[in-house]
Amino acid sequence: MTTNSAPPVHDTDVLVVGGGSAGVAAAVAAAEEGARTVLAEASGSVGGTLAWQLLEHSAGFHNVRGEQVTGGFGQRLVERLMEIGASPGHIRDDVGYTASRTPVDHAALALTQSIMLDEAGVRVWLQSPIVDATTGDDARLTAVRVHTPAGSRVVRAAVVIDASGDAAAAALAGASFQTDTSARQPTSLLFKLGGVDLALLLRHLREHPDQVRPGSVIGEDDADHVNVWGLGGLLAEGHERGELRLRRTEMHLAGWPRRGEVVVNVTRTRAEDSEEGLGLAHAELGRQVFEFVRWFRNRVPGFGSCHLSAVGDRVGVRESRRVLGLYTMDAADVRTGSAFDDTIGRGAFPIDIHSHDSPSLSHTDPVGSGFEIPYRILVPSGLGNLLVAGRCVSSTHEANGSLRITATCFTTGEAAGVAAAHAAASGKRVEDLDVTALQDSLRSRGARLAPS
Ligand SMILES: Cc1cc2nc3c(=O)[nH]c(=O)nc-3n(C[C@H](O)[C@H](O)[C@H](O)COP(=O)(O)OP(=O)(O)OC[C@H]3O[C@@H](n4cnc5c(N)ncnc54)[C@H](O)[C@@H]3O)c2cc1C
Known part of the structure; x- marks a missing residue:
């Protein structure tokens, strides 16, 4: 009734x-x-x-x-x-x-x-x-x-x-x-990785300054907060090897070293203006997240033992x-x-x-x-x-x-x-x-x- x-x-x-x-x-x-x-x-x-x-x-x-x-x-x-x-x-x-x-x-x-x-x-x-x-x-x-x-x-x-x-x-x-x-700008899904040793990443970047945006200041090993735009060389290799379908020339990482935690901004896709547009985008961004997590573990210094600790609760609409x-x-x-x-x-x-x-x-x-x-x-x-x-x-x-x-x-x-x-x-x-x-x-x- x-x-x-x-x-x-x-x-x-x-x-x-x-x-x-x-x-x-x-x-x-x-x-x-x-x-x-x-x-x-x-x-x-x-x-x-x-x-x-x-x-x-x-x-x-x-x-x-x-x-x-x-x-x-x-x-x-x-x-x-x-x-x-x-x-x-x-x-x-x-x-x-x-x-x-x-x-x-x-x-x-x-x-x-x-x-x-x-x-x-x-x-x-x-x-x-x-x-x-x-x-x-x-x-x-x-x-x-x-x-x-x-x-x-x-x-x-x-x-x-x-x-x-x-x-x-x-x-x-x-x-x-x-x-x-x-x-219209693309959508993305940000994710967090835990179990990251940021000092190892910073040491790698100091030895390979071409991996960060020109003009970047690479923080000290004991920095409280870490901000990195780059990893273009590693991303290109990942794409060439077929580990990453998405071709990106750089990504953004923001880390809280004492928490062993990093937010990653790299995924992206177009969401169509339709009933299922966001649902399809979410599935595609999910595939990208899993590919990147695997790639981080295998290829990026400091991330060998990392785990996926959180994912944005909805497709990020710019x-x-x-x-x-x-x-x-x-x-x-x-x-x-x-x-x-x-x-x-x-x-x-x-x-x-x-x-x-x-x-x-x-x-x-x-x-x-x-x-x-x-x-x-x-x-x-x-x-x-x-x-x-x-x-x-x-x-x-x-x-x-x-x-x-x-x-x-x-x-x-x-x-x-x-x-x-x-x-x-x-x-x-x-x-x-x-x-x-x-x-x-x-x-x-x-x-x-x-x-x-
Ligand atoms: C991937 C990504 C990365 C970004 N990076 C940065 C960054 O590093 N730094 C930065 O400053 N900005 C960044 N931005 C931009 C910034 O996040 C947004 O533009 C900003 O947060 C928008 O704020 P808002 O209050 O307009 O909307 P929102 O924060 O999105 O809030 C809108 C709210 O309205 C609610 N809502 C929607 N429809 C309804 C409804 N019918 N009834 C009731 N409630 C409803 C939603 O649930 C939501 O909580 C980024 C954006 C994206 C997507």
Whole structure:
């Protein structure tokens, strides 16, 4: 027997969809600015891609000159992790890619984010994907349906923030999207190897400096953290011998030597936009992971006794839907460091584009001392009470290659959270918000809006 009774309705000021880097920052900020806030996360934990794709490090906190561009929530989170020994904080990026990198313990990151959400008074709904949305005559989102473990619920929120990475809420609300999708970045699956003797690897690299990117600083044997871009020669041999089907000219390894642990970023494939696209990609990436583990054991100094200790919990998606907002940031904005009257923060990560079919990165373009991020890239055109944050912001494929980095996702998330709280309190449409008041609130939260 089925029952068709209407699902219970929850009224709130702000609904945040997705609990990754942007969503957690958004929800904490909205709640701290006085808004009743619900965060709905589809998976069983907050933390998103940074925590559960096991990223090598959070990146993008500093520009190439070493000036910090990300403050606010992102910086607070790093300080909380440092207090419990779950991050060394911002350390030098010794391959010269950017000025700093910020390793984090993945599980501790997710737990700390949960605690911060709880402290801020956010109501966190886990295992709760949003599945439907209703818009009113003025195109505002009037209701969002969420499947929770307790049953189906309808959330009526004054403002919705889409921080789902894939712009799930924006799609359900009928938003418009960027159309330059032909060059979408490939997916990957990161994995962790345990039982690694990193001192042996470092000694090998010192004897074979051609195995690392030019300009790399190879750490001391007793380094606390190890960062390596390279192993091109060994990879080429593995491919020629038929041990590795995937041809790569380099890979990224980030290690915590005292744990004997390394995160490996090397797999990749194209995921088709279809029901089974991610499933097929997951199987292909799984084959690659097993090939690489075997190859590491047999061919890479220091890895003879290694084991596969963890794998990202989902296919790592670098790029999917990007909304069409009131402004679209493009490569020129990012490269030349455009300034905007409605800046809500800064970014400074290189434009980092990975390729499906070339064995190296497609390209990595420097972005000088960084760029300002306009509020308008968080505002989808014409919906009134929807904001976006994180990697689905209004940007071209190239600009997204920089904006998608986690430090910048913290920045856009926090700005969206404060903006949503202001809009909910004032009843204004998000495009009509008092941007000066938004900027003042962000500054008082420690955000860095413009070069000092
Ligand atoms: C392989 C790979 C390597 C990377 N390497 C780095 C790196 O080294 N350093 C770095 O800083 N960045 C790196 N990035 C980029 C960075 O990880 C992402 O761009 C960033 O984490 C995106 O953050 P987000 O908050 O927008 O989305 P996410 O962190 O992906 O969070 C989105 C959340 O929304 C949830 N969600 C999705 N749909 C729904 C729904 N319908 N209802 C409810 N919840 C939903 C998801 O479960 C998820 O938790 C990498 C990315 C990939 C894929």
